[in-house]
Amino acid sequence: MPSIEAVNLSKKYGSFTALDSLNLKIEGAKCVGFLGPNGAGKTTTLKIFTDMIRPSAGHAMINGITVHEHKRKALAHCGALIETPEIYPSLTPSEALSMIAELRGVPHSDRSRRISEAIEEVKMEEWADKKVGKFSKGMKQRINIAAALLSEPDIILLDEPTTGLDPRGMSEVREIVRSLKQKSRLIFMSSHLLNEVSDVCDEVAMIDHGKLLVYDTLANVTSKFSGDGSDGSVEIGTLRPLDEEILKSNVASIPGVLSFERIDVKNARVRFSGGPESQERILVALVTMKIGLISFRPSSSALEDTYLNLIKDTL
Amino acid sequence: MSNSSQTEESKEGNILPSSVSQVGIVTKYEISNYFRSRRFFILLGIGLAISALLTFLIAHYGVSSFGTTSLDFYSGWWGRSATFIVVFCAIFFGGDAISGEFQNKTGYFLVGNPIRRSSIYIGKWFAALAASLIILGVFTAITLANGLYYFPSSVPYQFEESFVFTLVYLISALGLTFFFSSLFKSSSFSILVTVILLLFGFSLIEELIFVFAHIEPWFLLSYGSEIVGDILTNPYPQHTIQTTGFGPGGRGPTFTTYNPTIPEGLAIMLIYFTVTAVLGLVLFERKEFT
Ligand SMILES: Nc1ncnc2c1ncn2[C@@H]1O[C@H](COP(=O)(O)OP(=O)(O)O)[C@@H](O)[C@H]1O
Ligand SMILES: [Mg+2]
Numbered sequence: 001m002p003s004i005e006a007v008n009l010s011k012k013y014g015s016f017t018a019l020d021s022l023n024l025k026i027e028g029a030k031c032v033g034f035l036g037p038n039g040a041g042k043t044t045t046l047k048i049f050t051d052m053i054r055p056s057a058g059h060a061m062i063n064g065i066t067v068h069e070h071k072r073k074a075l076a077h078c079g080a081l082i083e084t085p086e087i088y089p090s091l092t093p094s095e096a097l098s099m100i101a102e103l104r105g106v107p108h109s110d111r112s113r114r115i116s117e118a119i120e121e122v123k124m125e126e127w128a129d130k131k132v133g134k135f136s137k138g139m140k141q142r143i144n145i146a147a148a149l150l151s152e153p154d155i156i157l158l159d160e161p162t163t164g165l166d167p168r169g170m171s172e173v174r175e176i177v178r179s180l181k182q183k184s185r186l187i188f189m190s191s192h193l194l195n196e197v198s199d200v201c202d203e204v205a206m207i208d209h210g211k212l213l214v215y216d217t218l219a220n221v222t223s224k225f226s227g228d229g230s231d232g233s234v235e236i237g238t239l240r241p242l243d244e245e246i247l248k249s250n251v252a253s254i255p256g257v258l259s260f261e262r263i264d265v266k267n268a269r270v271r272f273s274g275g276p277e278s279q280e281r282i283l284v285a286l287v288t289m290k291i292g293l294i295s296f297r298p299s300s301s302a303l304e305d306t307y308l309n310l311i312k313d314t315l
Numbered sequence: 316m317s318n319s320s321q322t323e324e325s326k327e328g329n330i331l332p333s334s335v336s337q338v339g340i341v342t343k344y345e346i347s348n349y350f351r352s353r354r355f356f357i358l359l360g361i362g363l364a365i366s367a368l369l370t371f372l373i374a375h376y377g378v379s380s381f382g383t384t385s386l387d388f389y390s391g392w393w394g395r396s397a398t399f400i401v402v403f404c405a406i407f408f409g410g411d412a413i414s415g416e417f418q419n420k421t422g423y424f425l426v427g428n429p430i431r432r433s434s435i436y437i438g439k440w441f442a443a444l445a446a447s448l449i450i451l452g453v454f455t456a457i458t459l460a461n462g463l464y465y466f467p468s469s470v471p472y473q474f475e476e477s478f479v480f481t482l483v484y485l486i487s488a489l490g491l492t493f494f495f496s497s498l499f500k501s502s503s504f505s506i507l508v509t510v511i512l513l514l515f516g517f518s519l520i521e522e523l524i525f526v527f528a529h530i531e532p533w534f535l536l537s538y539g540s541e542i543v544g545d546i547l548t549n550p551y552p553q554h555t556i557q558t559t560g561f562g563p564g565g566r567g568p569t570f571t572t573y574n575p576t577i578p579e580g581l582a583i584m585l586i587y588f589t590v591t592a593v594l595g596l597v598l599f600e601r602k603e604f605t
Pocket of ligand 2: 039042043044159160
């Protein structure tokens with residue numbers, strides 16, 4: 001059974017702690033989202049898993065093998081895409097992929113089939129024999145994804161694979177990740193986009209400030225942190241700068257409101273309980289206050305609230 | 316599960332090649348990358364330009380400008396230019412070989428794979444050597460073509476030795492530039508450092524030592540490489556030459572000029588290679604791809 005495990009994994013850059021004793025064990029064929037805001041420590045974690053950087057303490061294991069000590073063995077069954085690598089501009093995608101295929105020991109008889117399948121998977125057939133040098137960032141990222149899938153590894157590490165892609169590219173990549181799931185693999189994909197994780201993953205590990213906040217199935221995380229499901233929050237936007245003092249007391253007096261906090265000068269978040277009835281009352285009250293309300297956006301899901309709640313607490 | 320660290324069989328049927336085979340694979344693809352690079356053609360152009368200039372000068376002013384014997388010819392032609400070509404190859408192909416992988420982020424494409432960093436380093440080194448050998452090969456061919464045109468009877472055996480020494484110098488200079496390229500993460504900075512060192516630094520230090528310290532500069536790679544030219548002079552220059560200058564009041568100070576012996580020159584170059592190769596590999600193994 002494929003597995004990855006971080007044991008007391010820490011990384012310091014000088015005196016700054018980017019990763020703080022992370023403990024996380026993921027086992028079995030599933031897709032796990034590694035969710036956290038920018039700077040949370042996602043890339044740092046994945047770089048340690050691929051031996052691109054050394055941990056300051058602790059260790060990372062793939063299939064029970066410590067990566068830093070036995071890199072070749074540990075990564076033999078693991079394909080990874082970390083950040084956005086560049087490919088030699090003079091090579092074509094076919095050549096770059098065949099370099100990876102050879103290095104990873106894809107059997108000669110299978111090589112060209114796997115390369116063309118991988119290129120097809122990322123929809124780059126037309127470009128297979130053009131030099132990478134003139135490709136856009138999104139096109140290169142597709143080739144990088146193809147490179148990670150090429151050797152048909154049982155563990156795939158993806159670090160924000162949709163960054164740099166246009167909306168259509170993003171949804172295509174999510175589709176690719178979803179299709180990989182059917183092939184009994186362990187996929188560990190980092191993202192700062194909640195909807196991306198809830199779209200494709202079965203489980204979620206949330207991280208912020210280098211600390212693991214929670215690791216569980218999507219359903220459990222949602223129910224564990226959002227009470228009976230009638231809690232919610234809305235983000236409001238106004239035309240004029242918000243006067244926090246006045247608003248805070250006024251809004252807080254609306255029945256059902258749990259908290260009011262300013263996001264910036266013209267935006268604020270209101271948390272409430274009591275379901276849609278409360279939500280309606282709040283909207284009516286805000287309009288009556290004539291604070292210049294121009295937007296009223298309920299958070300899309302309980303999971304989003306959980307995410308926002310969790311990362312707020314670690315600030 | 317197998318315990319062998321040499322080959323690792325996966326259930327997908329992939330058999331991870333040995334680290335040595337991976338060096339070969341990296342070399343193969345790096346060579347095709349070098350041969351398509353603008354840099355390679357610029358350097359080829361420089362090699363051809365130097366050759367063309369020499370061919371023209373000899374044709375115009377006559378072969379006697381270099382002397383009367385075939386050895387004089389090879390000394391004048393090869394002895395002066397070969398080390399220059401080597402230095403250019405080392406800078407062009409080695410100056411940012413490793414730093415460029417960081418700066419351009421191309422290193423990130425490979426390091427996440429089951430391959431030792433040293434295999435990448437060594438593979439790139441062999442590719443740089445191959446690219447340099449092509450340039451040097453072209454220059455050698457033109458040298459020989461001219462040499463045989465003017466002195467058809469034979470090629471002096473010293474030229475063969477000089478050629479071998481040039482190869483040793485190339486190996487050593489590439490080791491040195493690879494080392495410097497793994498010291499930095501900026502391409503242009505590491506190229507700058509190798510240019511300053513190889514084109515000016517060594518000779519400046521040698522000059523300063525000659526004027527002030529009066530010791531044999533056995534610790535300078537450029538000093539070791541002087542055997543490339545020295546072997547083409549007959550007789551081989553003496554290890555130490557005393558010259559007395561003339562000052563205002565008659566006899567001036569006495570200077571000692573040093574020439575490396577052949578074993579000494581070879582030892583300097585090989586030690587440079589060994590030390591810089593080990594240091595470069597260790598540095599690259601420890602470097603963080605942040
Ligand atoms: N080379 C580095 N030097 C100093 N700090 C770094 C370095 N790399 C990353 N960091 C810091 O470590 C933290 C985690 O970074 P990262 O793992 O890239 O976050 P994420 O991928 O979750 O956005 C950030 O605060 C970032 O600024
Ligand atoms: Mg990141």
